[in-house]
Amino acid sequence: MFSAKLRQQKIEELNMYQFDLVVIGGGITGAGIALDAVSRGLSVALIEKNDFASGTSSRSTKLIHGGLRYLKQFEVKMVRDVGREREVVYENAVHVTEPQWMLLPFHKGGTFGPLTTSVGLRVYDYLAGVKKGERRKMLTADEALSKEPLLKSEGLQGGGYYVEYRTDDARLTLEILKKADELGALCLNYVKAEDFLYKNGKVSGVEAVETINGTKVAIEAKKVVNAAGPWVDDIRDIDSTAADKQIRLTKGVHIVVDRQTFPLRQPVYFDAPDGRMIFAIPRDDKAYIGTTDTFYDGDPAEAAAAEEDVTYLLDALRHMFPSTSLGHSDVESTWAGVRPLIYEEGKDPSEISRKDEVWESENGLISIAGGKLTGYRKMAEAITDRVIKSLEKDSHKKFGKSVTKKLPLSGGDFGGSKNFPRFVSSMALQSEQFGLAPEEGRMFAQFFGTNAGKVFEHYWKRSAEPHRDGLPDVLAAVVSYAMEDEMAVTPSDFFIRRTGDLYFHIADVMRYKEQVLDYMGKHLNYSEEQKVRYRKELLEEIDKATRFGRGMPQ
Ligand SMILES: Cc1cc2nc3c(=O)[nH]c(=O)nc-3n(C[C@H](O)[C@H](O)[C@H](O)COP(=O)(O)OP(=O)(O)OC[C@H]3O[C@@H](n4cnc5c(N)ncnc54)[C@H](O)[C@@H]3O)c2cc1C
Numbered sequence: 001m002f003s004a005k006l007r008q009q010k011i012e013e014l015n016m017y018q019f020d021l022v023v024i025g026g027g028i029t030g031a032g033i034a035l036d037a038v039s040r041g042l043s044v045a046l047i048e049k050n051d052f053a054s055g056t057s058s059r060s061t062k063l064i065h066g067g068l069r070y071l072k073q074f075e076v077k078m079v080r081d082v083g084r085e086r087e088v089v090y091e092n093a094v095h096v097t098e099p100q101w102m103l104l105p106f107h108k109g110g111t112f113g114p115l116t117t118s119v120g121l122r123v124y125d126y127l128a129g130v131k132k133g134e135r136r137k138m139l140t141a142d143e144a145l146s147k148e149p150l151l152k153s154e155g156l157q158g159g160g161y162y163v164e165y166r167t168d169d170a171r172l173t174l175e176i177l178k179k180a181d182e183l184g185a186l187c188l189n190y191v192k193a194e195d196f197l198y199k200n201g202k203v204s205g206v207e208a209v210e211t212i213n214g215t216k217v218a219i220e221a222k223k224v225v226n227a228a229g230p231w232v233d234d235i236r237d238i239d240s241t242a243a244d245k246q247i248r249l250t251k252g253v254h255i256v257v258d259r260q261t262f263p264l265r266q267p268v269y270f271d272a273p274d275g276r277m278i279f280a281i282p283r284d285d286k287a288y289i290g291t292t293d294t295f296y297d298g299d300p301a302e303a304a305a306a307e308e309d310v311t312y313l314l315d316a317l318r319h320m321f322p323s324t325s326l327g328h329s330d331v332e333s334t335w336a337g338v339r340p341l342i343y344e345e346g347k348d349p350s351e352i353s354r355k356d357e358v359w360e361s362e363n364g365l366i367s368i369a370g371g372k373l374t375g376y377r378k379m380a381e382a383i384t385d386r387v388i389k390s391l392e393k394d395s396h397k398k399f400g401k402s403v404t405k406k407l408p409l410s411g412g413d414f415g416g417s418k419n420f421p422r423f424v425s426s427m428a429l430q431s432e433q434f435g436l437a438p439e440e441g442r443m444f445a446q447f448f449g450t451n452a453g454k455v456f457e458h459y460w461k462r463s464a465e466p467h468r469d470g471l472p473d474v475l476a477a478v479v480s481y482a483m484e485d486e487m488a489v490t491p492s493d494f495f496i497r498r499t500g501d502l503y504f505h506i507a508d509v510m511r512y513k514e515q516v517l518d519y520m521g522k523h524l525n526y527s528e529e530q531k532v533r534y535r536k537e538l539l540e541e542i543d544k545a546t547r548f549g550r551g552m553p554q
Contacts, residue, residue, distance in 0.1 A: 003484045004180045004524055010188050011210050014217045014505060019045045019186075021387055022206050022221035024235055026194045027057035028169065028373050030227035031176040031187075032380030032404075038185040039407060040384060040399045042391070045219055047208055049192035051493045052177055055229045057373065058170035058497050059337025061254065061291055064089050064097050064374045065164040066128045067354065068104075068120065068269070069277050076127065078355050082375040083128025089374060090165050093175055093409040094420045095449030097167045099134065100281075102267045104162070105144050105320075108155040110271045111196070114138070117160040124162065130369055134163035150321040164267070166281060170497040174486055175449075176376075178410035189487055191217065194366070196224065196239055203239065203363045206238065207230030212489070212530075222394070223387045226367040230300035230340045236548050239365045240369055246357065247369055248348040249300060249338045253309035254290030256333040256550070262287055262317075262324050272316035275352055280317065286504050289313050293349040296338050305334035310548040331549030333503045340369045358383065364390070377404050427452050434460040440474055448481070455481045470517045475508075478514055479519055489524065490534045491516045492541050502545055513538055 016054035021037050023030045026048025034046040048054075066083025067075070090097045104121075106112045112120065121136035130136075137160075144159035145151055151183040175377045177187050190211045197205035197218060205220040226235040233247045264287040280289045292309045314326055341352045356371030358378050366386060372381050381402040388399045424445040431441020444452040461476035471479070482488035482498040494516060495501045495509050502509055517538070521531050 001261050001350040001485070002178050002187075002487050004487050004489050005484060007188065007190075007210075007212075007487075007489075010186055011191070011215055011217060012221050013186055014045055014047075014188065014191070015210075018205075018220040018222065019043045020391060021045075021136060021223045021225065022047070022219050023227055024206065024227060025055070025231075026052040026173070026177065026187065027187060027227065027229050028053070028173045028176065028376045029054045029057075029371065029379060030225075031057075031173050031180065031227065032376040033225055033227060033368075034185045034187060035176050035180040035183070036377070036380040036384040036402055037387065037406075038183045039118060039403050040401070042384075042387070042390065044180070044185040046177070046180070046187040047191040047193060047206070047219070048187075048189045049211065049491070050301070051175040051189050051497055052187075052487070053170040053497050055231070056337045056339065057173045057229070059252075059254075059303075059335050060169045060373055061252075061281075062167050062169050062288075063164050063279070063281075064167050066124060066374070068124055068373065076354070077125065078375075081378060082372055083124065083130075085374055086128065086165055087131070088377060088405055089167075089172075090406060091416050092404075093167075093172060093412045093449075094161045094414070094417045095328050095411050096171050096175055096409075097165045099163050100166045100267050102162055102164045102269050103139075103144060103146075103147055103151075104269045104393065105151050106157050106159065107152065108147060108157060111275060111277065112157055112160070112271075117158075121160045121162050128474070130163070136160055136162040144376060148268055149269070150262075150264060150323060152322050153319055154322075163227060166267070167373075168284070168498065168500055169244070172373070172409075174497070175409040175411055178451075178486065179407070187487075189493075190489060191538075193228075193305045194238075194240070198363065201363065202263040203361075203365045205409050222391055224365055225383060225387065226365060227369075227383075228367075230338045232340060232367050232369040236359070236365070236367050238257035239361050239363055246343060246359065246528075247340045248343040248352065249291050250341060250352070251296035251303050251309075251336055251338050252291035252293055253305040253313065253334060253336045254288050255305070255310055255313050255331045256286050256288045256506075257326060257330050258332060259285050259287050261330050262321070262326055264321075268320070270316075270320045272312075273319050278313070278316050280321075282505060287318055288503070291319055293339075295349055300338045303336040303338050304544040305336050305548055307548045309336070310334065319484040328549060333506045333545045334547075334549060335503055335545060342370050352507070358386070360386075375481060380404065381508060400485060411451040413450040422448075431456055435463050436474075451481075451485065454485055458484075469515055469519055471512060471519055475512060475516075476519060479516055480523070483523055488520070492534070494520070495538065496541060502541060506542070506546065507537075509542065513542075 020042040023046040195207040427445035428438040428442040458480040
């Protein structure tokens with residue numbers, strides 16, 4: 001079970017066995033590798049120094065996409081490989097990915113013209129193997145304006161219309177980890193790799209520390225994979241045989257605004273005045289806009305939106321949607337992520353390739369970085385193939401081929417996209433037996449997929465007990481589920497990676513932060529010191545997200 005209440009037991013287990021594989025890093029790359037490996041029969045442990053997905057994997061543009069713009073850089077193979085994965089990621093996790101028709105407007109003198117858009121999107125359809133109903137359409141200027149009336153009409157020549165998939169990056173990562181856990185992988189957050197164990201000149205495990213209580217663990221493993229994203233070079237530094245630094249970081253910022261002030265109807269991929277491309281994407285009653293792309297040399301954990309990032313995005317927005325007069329005070333929240341890119345001499349941030357890279361040191365440590373959220377499964381398959389090759393060479397054991405192409409993630413067991421609407425309707429009906437309104441049941445089913453039943457049970461248990469903690473029952477049920485089934489340890493884990501509320505419902509965070517802290521503290525036995533620390537941590541996260549917008553909401 002993936003419960004924060006079982007942490008102590010899991011920590012002891014880390015010390016107990018020799019695993020076939022230890023993965024360092026609980027972002028989407030590490031999560032994908034853990035799932036691929038455990039589903040092929042390897043014994044697997046995964047450690048994450050902070051919360052799962054707290055690195056880049058909760059701070060992306062949250063799109064499962066092939067990266068249309070990379071066609072301009074002739075990254076044909078990457079667009080094909082990643083583009084083809086969109087459908088696979090979608091079908092295995094329909095509850096966390098949603099097809100969205102994207103509008104690519106073209107104006108006189110812009111990056112894309114009618115011909116380049118038409119050809120580019122057709123090539124994209126072909127490379128990405130896009131299914132019939134989702135192939136690109138070309139729109140006239142009037143048609144583009146009727147899809148999105150906020151668009152700049154001056155110089156508008158038309159638009160390309162094509163499908164991408166919107167996701168929640170952190171929840172996608174969690175659903176992968178929950179599936180890996182279900183199949184027997186031991187995945188733990190708040191465990192930091194500090195050193196390697198060596199035997200006969202080869203890496204034979206990891207020395208780590210559980211950062212909440214300071215417990216040291218020595219995890220023995222036949223193979224170790226470093227999937228530490230922006231920190232991949234730091235881990236390679238610990239292993240004395242790794243070569244020079246390979247990673248260059250670039251920062252990407254997003255801003256969130258309310259759709260009452262910016263009534264965006266649909267996703268748009270548009271030119272910024274400097275020729276870069278930017279997304280504006282509606283999500284419920286908010287819209288988010290991003291991203292920037294600038295070199296970053298600071299601590300990846302501290303990456304935050306700077307005033308000039310917010311100004312840049314607002315300028316771009318007003319340029320493409322001139323009827324809006326959005327300013328800093330309309331920005332409700334922001335987030336910033338850093339891309340671990342493979343260093344290429346003399347290139348601008350946006351020109352550096354997004355492809356992944358794998359290194360293996362003389363000691364046998366495998367490191368992987370770069371790539372995209374979208375391509376996580378293929379990357380995981382390639383790494384596990386490599387691990388298996390090494391394991392099979394050293395023993396007589398045989399492992400099978402990757403099965404993840406048709407392996408639904410946790411919450412995805414309703415038989416693919418065609419069954420999802422029926423499943424959601426049936427859960428809405430079922431939820432009434434637990435005392436929920438059908439709309440609440442529907443919302444849970446859409447968010448948690450086939451795990452919604454467990455959230456219903458948390459709700460039922462809670463409503464049967466007397467309580468006076470000031471938390472609405474629906475919210476309390478989601479917090480309970482997050483602690484007991486998704487290993488949420490702190491309120492920041494809950495408000496950022498389990499729900500995304502810090503970005504998309506900041507008012508709720510402000511309203512219920514103390515109640516959630518108390519509730520989690522009671523159930524997870526926080527010490528006074530922990531309570532103070534977690535409160536401070538959440539306030540810092542709120543400050544980071546709101547600093548250059550409308551300021552700290554009350
Ligand atoms: C602004 C931005 C927008 C993006 N948009 C998209 C998009 O729309 N679609 C898409 O497909 N891709 C997108 N990407 C790329 C995608 O987000 C990344 O490729 C992906 O999230 C990288 O995941 P990762 O697991 O390699 O790294 P991370 O998510 O950073 O995970 C690495 C983990 O390792 C942990 N770690 C580090 N050191 C240690 C240690 N010593 N011990 C234990 N754990 C450790 C870290 O805490 C971290 O959680 C975007 C990236 C950025 C920055």
